[in-house]
Every structure is written in C-alpha cells, then in structure tokens.
Amino acid sequence: MRYIFKFPDIGEGITEGTILEWYVKKGQSVKSGDSLVKMETDKVVADIPSPKNGVLSAIFGNVGETINVDDPLVEIEIAGINGEAAQELAKVEKKDSEPFEVEEKGYGVVGTLEIAKDNAILSSSMEGVENKQEADKIQKKILATPVARAMAKDLGIDINQIKGTGPAKRIMKSDIQRTYNNRYEKPLGLKTETNQENLVEYESLSQIRKTIAKNMIQSKQNAAHMSAFEEVEVSGLINIRNKYKEQFAKEDLSLSYLPFILKAVALSLKNHKSLNSEMDLNNNRMVYKKFINIGMAVDTENGLVVPVIKNTDKLSIKELTNQVRILSTKARERKLTLEDMKDGTFTLTNYGSIGGLFAVPIINYPQAGILGIGRIHKKPIVKNNEIVIGNILPLSLSVDHRIVDGGETTRFINDIKAYLGDPVSMLF
Amino acid sequence: MNEDKYDLVIIGAGPGGYVAAIRAGQTGLKTAIIEKEYIGGMCLNWGCIPTKSLLESVKLFRKIKTAEKFGIDGIGDISFNWQKAVKRTKPIVKKLTKGVEYLLKKNGVEIIRGSAEIVSDKMISVNNRTLETNNIIIATGSKPASFKNAKNNILEIENMLQETEIPKKIAVFGSGAVAVELCQLFRMMDRDVSLLTNDDRLIPGLDSSIEKFLIEKFNKEKIEIIRDTVITDEGITGNGIKFNFDMIINASLRQAILPPHSLDLTIEKSFIKTDCNLETSIPGIYAIGDVNGKNFFAHSASAQGLAVVNKIQGIINDIDFYKHPINIYTYPEIAQIGKTQETLKNENIQFKISEFPLASNGKALAESETEGFIRILFEEKYGEVLGVQIIASNATDLISEASAAMQIEATVFDVAQTIHAHPTVSEVFMEAGLDASGIPVHK
Numbered sequence: 001m002r003y004i005f006k007f008p009d010i011g012e013g014i015t016e017g018t019i020l021e022w023y024v025k026k027g028q029s030v031k032s033g034d035s036l037v038k039m040e041t042d043k044v045v046a047d048i049p050s051p052k053n054g055v056l057s058a059i060f061g062n063v064g065e066t067i068n069v070d071d072p073l074v075e076i077e078i079a080g081i082n083g084e085a086a087q088e089l090a091k092v093e094k095k096d097s098e099p100f101e102v103e104e105k106g107y108g109v110v111g112t113l114e115i116a117k118d119n120a121i122l123s124s125s126m127e128g129v130e131n132k133q134e135a136d137k138i139q140k141k142i143l144a145t146p147v148a149r150a151m152a153k154d155l156g157i158d159i160n161q162i163k164g165t166g167p168a169k170r171i172m173k174s175d176i177q178r179t180y181n182n183r184y185e186k187p188l189g190l191k192t193e194t195n196q197e198n199l200v201e202y203e204s205l206s207q208i209r210k211t212i213a214k215n216m217i218q219s220k221q222n223a224a225h226m227s228a229f230e231e232v233e234v235s236g237l238i239n240i241r242n243k244y245k246e247q248f249a250k251e252d253l254s255l256s257y258l259p260f261i262l263k264a265v266a267l268s269l270k271n272h273k274s275l276n277s278e279m280d281l282n283n284n285r286m287v288y289k290k291f292i293n294i295g296m297a298v299d300t301e302n303g304l305v306v307p308v309i310k311n312t313d314k315l316s317i318k319e320l321t322n323q324v325r326i327l328s329t330k331a332r333e334r335k336l337t338l339e340d341m342k343d344g345t346f347t348l349t350n351y352g353s354i355g356g357l358f359a360v361p362i363i364n365y366p367q368a369g370i371l372g373i374g375r376i377h378k379k380p381i382v383k384n385n386e387i388v389i390g391n392i393l394p395l396s397l398s399v400d401h402r403i404v405d406g407g408e409t410t411r412f413i414n415d416i417k418a419y420l421g422d423p424v425s426m427l428f
Numbered sequence: 429m430n431e432d433k434y435d436l437v438i439i440g441a442g443p444g445g446y447v448a449a450i451r452a453g454q455t456g457l458k459t460a461i462i463e464k465e466y467i468g469g470m471c472l473n474w475g476c477i478p479t480k481s482l483l484e485s486v487k488l489f490r491k492i493k494t495a496e497k498f499g500i501d502g503i504g505d506i507s508f509n510w511q512k513a514v515k516r517t518k519p520i521v522k523k524l525t526k527g528v529e530y531l532l533k534k535n536g537v538e539i540i541r542g543s544a545e546i547v548s549d550k551m552i553s554v555n556n557r558t559l560e561t562n563n564i565i566i567a568t569g570s571k572p573a574s575f576k577n578a579k580n581n582i583l584e585i586e587n588m589l590q591e592t593e594i595p596k597k598i599a600v601f602g603s604g605a606v607a608v609e610l611c612q613l614f615r616m617m618d619r620d621v622s623l624l625t626n627d628d629r630l631i632p633g634l635d636s637s638i639e640k641f642l643i644e645k646f647n648k649e650k651i652e653i654i655r656d657t658v659i660t661d662e663g664i665t666g667n668g669i670k671f672n673f674d675m676i677i678n679a680s681l682r683q684a685i686l687p688p689h690s691l692d693l694t695i696e697k698s699f700i701k702t703d704c705n706l707e708t709s710i711p712g713i714y715a716i717g718d719v720n721g722k723n724f725f726a727h728s729a730s731a732q733g734l735a736v737v738n739k740i741q742g743i744i745n746d747i748d749f750y751k752h753p754i755n756i757y758t759y760p761e762i763a764q765i766g767k768t769q770e771t772l773k774n775e776n777i778q779f780k781i782s783e784f785p786l787a788s789n790g791k792a793l794a795e796s797e798t799e800g801f802i803r804i805l806f807e808e809k810y811g812e813v814l815g816v817q818i819i820a821s822n823a824t825d826l827i828s829e830a831s832a833a834m835q836i837e838a839t840v841f842d843v844a845q846t847i848h849a850h851p852t853v854s855e856v857f858m859e860a861g862l863d864a865s866g867i868p869v870h871k
Binding site: 146148151154172173 | 810811
C-alpha cells in the first residue's frame with residue numbers, strides 16, 4: 001500500500017517551508033520517527049520525521065524548493081498491507097482527527113505534528129478517493145479562547161476563517177481584534193468614550209438592525225459583487241398603466257409599475273437560470289431553483305425587511321398588485337411571518353419610490369442577484385435621429401460574479417429591458 | 429568543536445538562570461551556567477524558600493497561641509526560638525539547591541563556579557578561562573540599594589539568616605513585598621516593628637483596595653508606618669521626629685547586580701534595558717529576571733528564561749507581564765494578577781468588579797481565617813477576566829486559578845460554570861463569578 005506523507009503544519013502558523021537537506025533517498029527503507037528531511041520555515045529549522053515504517057517509493061521536491069503545507073513530501077510503500085486491509089486502514093486514518101504528538105528532541109519541532117489525513121492513503125486501485133468530499137466536511141474543533149469565541153459571535157466573524165496565534169494555534173482575543181480592525185479599518189472599541197458623552201447619542205442595536213448588519217456583512221464577505229446599470233424607455237408601460245389604473249381603482253387596487261417589473265424580472269429569470277440559483281460550496285455544486293420567488297425590499301420605520309412573492313412568474317398583474325399590497329402592509333405593521341419571508345430566489349429593491357436613480361445594491365445572500373429600481377423620470381433621448389422627451393426607468397443590477405458571468409448579466413438585463421420597453425411582449 | 433565554545437552561557441544560577449539553562453540543555457544547546465556563590469540564587473538561598481519556612485514557624489507560633497480557642501488546653505507559656513527556626517530552613521534549602529544542580533547536570537549543562545566577566549558580546553572570562561559563545565543571558569539578579577550615610581545596625585537581607593538573634597525593637601526600611609512581609613514576620617515573633625518608607629504606597633503596583641487593607645492591617649497589628657525617613661549613623665528621623673532602633677533591615681529599592689563587562693550596555697534607571705524579547709542593546713545578549721527591572725518575582729524570572737531560550741531557538745512568544753501573578757506572603761496572604769482598577773481606569777477600559785468576602789465562606793470560617801476577599805475585575809461586554817485580587821490565608825495558591833483563567837482568556841461566565849469542591853476557600857472564585865454573571869447564590 002502506498003502512503004503519501006504530506007508536509008505537515010508543524011505549528012506556529014507556518015504555511016510553507018524550504019527543503020534544506022534530504023536525509024533519505026528513493027528506495028530507502030525508513031522507520032517511523034526517522035528524520036526524512038530538514039525544512040526551513042519562517043520560524044524554525046526542523047527535521048521532519050517519518051510517520052510510518054516502509055520503503056520510500058517517491059520523494060517530492062529538490063533541495064532549495066519551497067513546499068506548501070499539505071503538499072506531498074514522500075510516498076511510503078508500506079509492506080504487507082494490501083487490498084481490503086489497506087482500505088480498512090484508509091478508513092481509520094480518515095476518521096482519525098487527532099494530531100499526534102512529536103517528541104521534542106534536539107533542535108526538534110515544538111508542538112504537534114498533524115498528518116495529512118484526507119486522501120493520504122491510496123490503495124493501488126485508487127479506491128476511496130471519491131470519499132474525499134465527505135472527509136473534507138468533517139470539521140476539526142477550532143481552538144479558541146472563550147473571549148475570542150464571544151467576540152467573534154458578537155461581531156459576526158467566522159471563527160473558522162481565522163488563524164490563531166496563541167498556544168497550539170489557539171485563536172486569541174487579539175486575533176479577532178486584528179481581523180476586525182483589518183476589516184473595518186478602525187479599532188474595536190472596548191474603551192469608554194471620554195469627553196464625548198454629549199457629542200454623540202447611544203442607542204442599543206435592535207434585533208432587526210443586528211440581523212440586517214449580519215446579513216449585509218455575510219453577503220459582502222461571501223459573494224463577489226458586480227453591478228450593471230441600464231436605462232429603459234418606458235413610455236409604453238406608462239400608457240398601459242394609465243389605461244388600467246382607473247379599472248383597478250374600482251376594485252380598490254392601486255396599480256403601480258412594480259407588478260410589471262416583477263413580472264418582467266420573473267420572466268427573464270426563466271431564461272437565465274444562473275440568476276435564480278445559489279452556490280453550495282459545502283457540496284461543491286450549484287443549486288438551480290425551478291421556482292421563482294421574488295423578494296421585495298420594504299423600507300419600514302424599524303428597518304429593511306424583504307417579504308417574498310411566491311411563484312412570481314405564475315401570477316397576473318392583478319394578483320401581483322394584490323400580493324404587493326398585502327405584503328407591504330404586513331411589513332409596515334410588523335406582521336410578517338417567517339413564511340412570508342423565506343424561500344426567496346431573487347430580490348427587487350425599489351428606492352425609486354423615494355426618488356433615487358442608481359445604486360449598487362447588496363445581494364440578498366445566498367441569492368445570485370438583486371435588481372434596484374430607480375425613479376421614472378423625463379429625459380431627452382434620441383429617437384429616429386431626433387431628440388425627444390423620453391420616460392426613463394433606471395435599473396441597477398448586482399450579481400454574484402462567482403455564479404453569473406458578465407455576458408449573462410448583460411443578457412439578463414437586456415431581457416428585462418425588452419419586456420419593460422414593450423410590455424405586451426410579456427403576454428407571449 | 430572547541431571545548432570552550434558554547435551556544436549559550438548564562439551568568440547567574442537563580443530561578444531565571446537555572447531554568448533557562450535546563451531548558452537550553454533540553455533543546456540541545458551547548459550551555460554553561462556561571463554562578464559566583466549560590467546555586468538557586470536569592471530565591472532558594474535567602475529569599476523565597478527559607479523565608480517561607482521561617483514564616484511557617486511564625487505562623488505555627490501564632491496559631492498555637494490561639495490553641496485554647498480551638499479546644500486545646502494545657503499549652504503554657506510559649507516562646508519563639510529564632511535559631512531553631514533558622515536551622516529548620518537549612519536542609520530544605522540544601523535539598524532544593526542539590527535538586528537544581530542535579531537537573532542542570534542531567535540536562536548536560538556545565539556548571540562553572542566563579543565570577544564572570546563579559547569581555548565581548550561573544551566572549552566571557554571566568555576562572556582564567558575564556559568561553560566563546562553565540563548567546564549570553566545575564567541573570568545576575570538585584571540587591572537593595574545600600575545606605576549612603578549609615579552603616580551601624582544595618583542588616584542586609586542576604587545576611588539575615590546568619591543572625592543569632594533578632595532584637596526587640598526593629599525597623600524595616602523600604603517598600604514593596606519584601607519590606608511588608610518582613611514587618612509582619614517579625615511582628616508575629618512579638619518584636620516591636622516599624623516600617624520606614626519614602627514611598628506613597630506600601631506595595632507599589634498593587635490595587636488600591638489591597639493597599640487600604642494593608643494599612644488597616646498594620647494599624648491593627650501595631651506596626652508603625654513612618655514616612656519621609658532619613659537614615660544616618662547619627663540616627664533616624666521620620667516626619668521630622670527622631671527614632672531609635674536596635675536594628676534596621678534594609679529592604680530598600682532594588683538595583684541591578686551587573687557583572688563586570690566592557691560592553692556598551694544601555695542601562696535605564698539602574699537596570700539593564702531590554703526589548704520585548706528581553707534582548708539587551710547588544711544583539712545576542714539577553715537580560716532576564718531582576719536585573720532587567722521588569723518584575724522582581726522568581727516565577728517571572730523563570731518564565732523570562734524559558735522565553736529567551738525559545739527566542740534563541742527561533743520561537744518568539746510575547747511576554748505579557750500582566751499574566752505573571754504577584755504573590756505576597758503576608759498574613760493573610762495577598763495575591764494579584766492582571767490589571768488593577770487604577771490601570772483599567774487609566775486605559776479607559778470598561779470594566780466591572782465582583783467582590784466576595786471570605787467571611788461568608790464555610791471553610792474559611794471553620795479555619796478561623798475569615799480575613800480577606802476576592803475581587804474579579806472583568807470587561808463589561810464579553811466578561812473577560814482582566815484582573816484578580818485575593819486576600820486570604822492561602823491567596824498565593826488560590827491565584828493560580830486566576831492565572832489559568834487569564835492564560836486562556838476565560839470569562840466570568842466560565843469561572844461561574846467551574847465546579848469548585850465544597851468546602852474549600854476556592855469556592856469564593858465561583859461565587860464572585862456567579863455574582864459577576866448576575867446570578868449570585870450565596871450573596
């Protein structure tokens with residue numbers, strides 16, 4: 001059975017090392033504990049011992065080369081373990097999440113040496129490789145001090161992403177502080193504000209504000225935001241709306257532009273599945289949704305909430321008008337239920353109702369996109385080589401560039417533009 | 429390799445030097461340690477260990493006086509025999525110093541007895557030998573500043589254990605842990621004791637709550653505190669009044685003991701200046717323990733010694749002196765770690781204090797040792813333990829829990845969650861933790 005020994009993390013947070021000297025040659029037999037190679041890291045010069053008894057079937061890297069942690073160092077042929085036995089051993093090794101202690105000796109390595117676990121043992125048939133994903137998923141317990149944990153939780157910092165600098169690479173308070181300071185370019189305040197008591201007013205964060213903050217940061221940190229802007233000439237849409245406004249009013253419904261935009265976006269999403277998707281990194285896959293539920297950001301006294309219109313693409317303009325009315329009222333009266341807000345696949349934010357033109361909206365993570373709607377306004381446009389007065393609807397689209405490429409983004413916004421420019425086309 | 433070529437030469441075999449030497453030997457450095465007189469330094473020979481064994485005699489003396497209260501009749505007149513008490517310290521000291529020698533040898537450290545002179549940054553001469561070395565650690569300790577204008581009746585602490593008797597009316601000159609400890613030690617031996625001090629604080633650096641306790645304690649025990657003192661052979665004046673004493677023990681401000689050298693070492697306020705890695709102004713030369721003036725406790729010197737050996741081996745760890753506990757062997761004992769309320773205020777850190785008195789602790793009551801308290805100073809937002817002060821008969825042992833808590837950045841919630849066995853004095857920790865978490869049980 002072949003065993004691939006990877007350059008282990010020898011503590012002190014190193015990420016790479018330079019090979020200073022090989023003590024062994026290919027074909028040589030080694031015992032567990034024998035020094036294999038002298039490595040120089042930015043912290044120490046250390047001899048790396050062999051974790052197994054066996055014969056070296058391959059040696060990776062020449063003297064002077066830099067090797068990253070987790071890169072293979074040597075391949076050891078372990079005699080007498082083959083077939084099923086090898087697979088059994090592979091299973092055990094994969095389960096084993098405990099680092100093993102390396103005895104301190106001479107100029108030796110201080111701390112613990114961790115054997116590369118996942119996929120480290122390959123039976124000759126390469127069986128067991130497909131389990132790699134599963135092995136990756138088993139997370140090690142992160143060492144962190146109680147204060148560091150409390151701070152990370154409070155500040156919305158993912159403790160799994162932080163490199164600890166304490167003993168045994170424990171994450172310390174200072175590591176969280178440093179992460180926070182780097183992220184926001186300002187020091188974390190645990191100090192009393194002196195002589196400023198009258199200059200500022202303090203107000204505790206509401207739950208909704210905390211949630212907004214958490215979600216915004218999560219989105220900014222996880223999605224690769226990219227934005228595109230477009231202006232749509234919507235004179236046709238204005239005409240249609242004016243025509244049906246009265247009729248809607250008889251049924252006590254106020255017809256706005258929003259249901260048309262919802263419809264246009266829903267229909268466009270049907271043709272651009274990447275914008276109605278999310279990325280599932282835990283399982284290395286995309287999730288394309290076969291339903292279209294568009295959320296609409298509602299500005300309330302207490303802050304932003306995003307109720308969701310289920311199956312947006314299947315509703316008529318009248319049904320959409322009704323949904324918008326019901327959900328906005330519920331939002332302002334703080335009567336939204338979890339059911340009203342879950343399972344959104346895309347989001348609209350309509351700051352135009354307040355007067356804005358363009359914005360760079362933040363994606364409602366893990367959705368793939370968000371469309372910002374500006375105020376319809378009159379503007380000179382060129383039509384048939386003449387300058388005329390146009391009615392312009394500004395659109396701002398933000399997408400997660402990890403998921404949606406630039407071309408697709410443009411094609412998507414072009415579709416929306418086409419539907420809104422010629423609303424009748426939505427019927428086909 | 430040349431016989432006299434070393435990776436590391438350490439000057440001074442006190443708790444800083446010998447610990448560094450052992451670790452250096454363990455990690456494969458060719459190491460020599462040079463000691464002029466005492467293996468184990470002040471700590472083992474006339475400091476920590478012998479004074480603690482003397483203190484034990486004195487405490488027993490005091491306890492026996494209260495025997496009747498504990499239900500023991502028939503104890504007649506008792507008296508304290510200084511010479512016998514001193515004699516008892518000798519085998520203890522011998523056992524420990526032999527132990528240190530054994531450990532040094534076991535780890536391949538060469539012990540050289542003699543006076544070292546640093547000839548250059550890589551050269552040390554001792555006993556007509558010249559040692560060549562890559563690194564030097566100066567761990568030569570400190571001593572109290574000597575009196576300029578007085579010689580009569582002055583006793584240096586180093587010679588205290590050679591005294592055959594302690595006279596009736598004595599004074600301790602100085603401030604800090606040693607001065608305060610000696611005052612109480614002699615007072616418990618029924619001597620008339622005065623503390624001569626020119627400092628604002630009896631023990632500088634301690635939390636004001638402890639200072640307040642100490643002053644009250646001294647008043648209660650009739651240990652006179654005389655401030656603004658001038659000492660000459662003609663006599664002693666304090667606050668403008670003349671005093672006479674049979675003996676004055678010098679526990680004044682300490683100064684570095686510098687080995688002879690021809691180096692351009694930077695000295696600051698009579699101590700060797702070092703950087704955060706304890707390296708002096710000359711690369712490859714380090715100064716640890718008292719001689720660098722950062723901290724005068726043996727355990728800190730040892731910790732510094734280990735940090736320097738790590739540094740030589742390429743492992744750099746920050747030394748946080750706030751995490752080195754301060755132990756004071758008064759009666760009851762005083763211990764402190766972390767920041768004081770004054771420091772926290774100066775640093776504008778939002779903090780709260782949780783205090784729990786020993787008078788409410790069952791074990792303390794059973795032992796009739798109810799004098800004292802525990803105070804936990806904790807950060808308001810996350811509850812991190814920032815400082816702990818303890819006054820209790822076993823405060824110097826209790827403080828280790830606080831050291832552990834601070835080492836792992838524990839919060840008061842963790843302290844409250846930790847189950848403390850009953851009945852123990854350590855339960856006060858849990859109570860203070862519970863109180864800090866807003867869920868006190870016995871308060």
